[in-house]
Amino acid sequence: MEKLVSDTYLVRLLEGISSLHAQKALCDVTLEAEGVCFPAHKIILASASNYCKILFVGNLTRVGSLDHNIHLKAISAAGLRNVLNFIYSNKLDLSLQNIEETFKAAETLLVREVIKLCFKFLEGCLNCENCMDVLNIAKKLGLAELRQKATCYVGQNYKQILADPQCLKDLDRGTLCEILDRTNTEGCSELELFRAAVxxxxxxxxxxxxxxxxxxxxxxxxxxxxxxYAQPLLQTQCTSLRSSSTTLLIAGG
Structure with a gap:
């Protein structure tokens, strides 16, 4: 017996499900976050979210029924909307502005595909322009693996980062200390490090x-x-010394 697979069936099925969701047709459960309600379908949510699967199947097994309004306290309405849109359309809109709330919603609902896409998006943002944002987001979300990657990227590109006024402006104390702690490679002079810190x-x-x-x-x-090390020290009228030859001495203790 030969099993045939239709290339268009899954596409049409997803389009049909998305259409039902847009029309709010046949919805049998409502998810609520920050006072905003999102009508949905238990069977679709249970298929995409391990949290919903455990919640719906577990309640039906124990009591034979389930409250049709599920209040989610730990996530934002925007984050929940983005995850639900992915579940029904297989499309996820991500930016550095919405990545945190989207990830938290996906983490709460245990939607693994969204979590994977969030990781992939953040890794793709690792460049000199956005690496600080990625590092800070990784810290906030407790993403140890991504934080390590971002820290390594910063360590490899610290000279360019420290020379960028905007990057310095956006650095928090902890990140700057991490950069200074990782400056054990060649390419950045003592004076450049000193200027960046000042x-x-x-x-x-x-x-x-x-x-x-x-x-x-x-x-x-x-x-x-x-x-x-001895390096020339930039002088001002307030800090000038009598000697015409000035050096900055940094002695290790």
Missing amino acids: NWLQHDRTRLEDAADILRHLQEALTYQSLL
Whole structure:
């Protein structure tokens, strides 16, 4: 017996399901987030979401019925909408602006395909322009593997990142310290590291509270490169010394 497969059947089936969802036809359950209700179909949700499968099948087994309104407290309405759109259309709209709420919704509902696509999207954003955003998002979401990849990327491209005023502006203290801790490769001079740290501190007066910690990480980075370095120190009228020859000495302790 030969089994035949139709190339168009799954496409038409998905189109039909999406059409029912758009028309809110035959819906038998409502998901609610932030006061916004999303009519849906149990069988579709249970097929795509392990959370919904456990919730629906488990309740039916225990009590024979299920509350038709499911309130989800841990996710945003926008994130839930994006995940539901994927479930019904196989299309996911992602950006650095909505990735966090989309990932949280997918994680809560246990929609593995969306989680995978979120990882793939963030990895694709690893460039000098967006790597800091990716690193910060990975930290917020607790994505250890992605955070490690982003940190490695930063470590490999730190010279360009530290030289970019916008990147320095957007850095938080922890990320800057991570960069300084990873500057154990060649290509960035002591003076460039010093300038980057000072520029970061001077960008916002509230950052001066972190000056001691930043300078400690800076000293450790410079000490790693050499036990003793001497580099020209830029002078101003306020910091000029009597000697015409000026050096900045960083001694390892």
